[in-house]
Amino acid sequence: MSMLEVENLVVSYGAIKALKGISFNVEKGEVITLIGSNGAGKTTTLHSISNLVKKASGTIKFEGKDITNMSADKIVQLGLIQVPEGRRVFANMSVKENLEMGAYSRKDKDAIKTDMEWCFELFPRLKERIGQISGTLSGGEQQMLAMARALMSKPSLLLLDEPSMGLAPILVDEIFNIIEKISSAGTTILLVEQNAYKALSIANRAYILETGVISKSGNAQDLIKDSAVKSAYLGG
Incomplete structure (x- = not known):
């Protein structure tokens, strides 16, 4: 049983489908990263897990419990904590x-x-x-x-939304070092991050989101070397 299981998650904002049936999982002790360009649906995914946005369909399970329609405050009490974008x-x-x-x-x-x-x-x-x-x-x-x-x-799963956004490069390094320390101390992490290279360099696995669909997933070290990922997200 995965710590977090997301299945066929669909989220719409009016006529726009922000997430088109994505599925992924997070195992206990992992650092998992979601990468993608602006508007790919990364933040929407985190908000769906925390139940801050309404889902059209799909299920979310945390430690075997169905939390799809659980209130946000109850989800926090289970140990699933989000650090929002923009501090x-x-x-x-x-x-x-x-x-x-x-x-x-x-x-x-x-x-x-x-x-x-x-x-x-x-x-x-x-x-x-x-x-x-x-x-x-x-x-x-x-x-x-x-x-x-x-x-x-005391989170057992920490959702981090764009922790390095708007920070000077030296601080970005510091924040990523701290994320690694938090992981080493036993907290499972789901990281949404614009800085794809940094995210992949500390993650176990990664999912690439493109306009509401997971286009690719795999071992983070393999994805760093993937030519399509390199040209789209790693500036080369």
């Missing part, structure tokens, strides 16, 4: 308050403290800015905070 931190709250919001559904005080320390090990910059109002952080710091806030809810 979306609570701008008027401090770094610490944002992290506490991530743990709002948890009751295990000592474990919450331990997890906050771990977040500060992963993101030392956040520790330096613990009392700072989040809206005043740089874009890179806000991305780190959005990821740390998600980790505070």
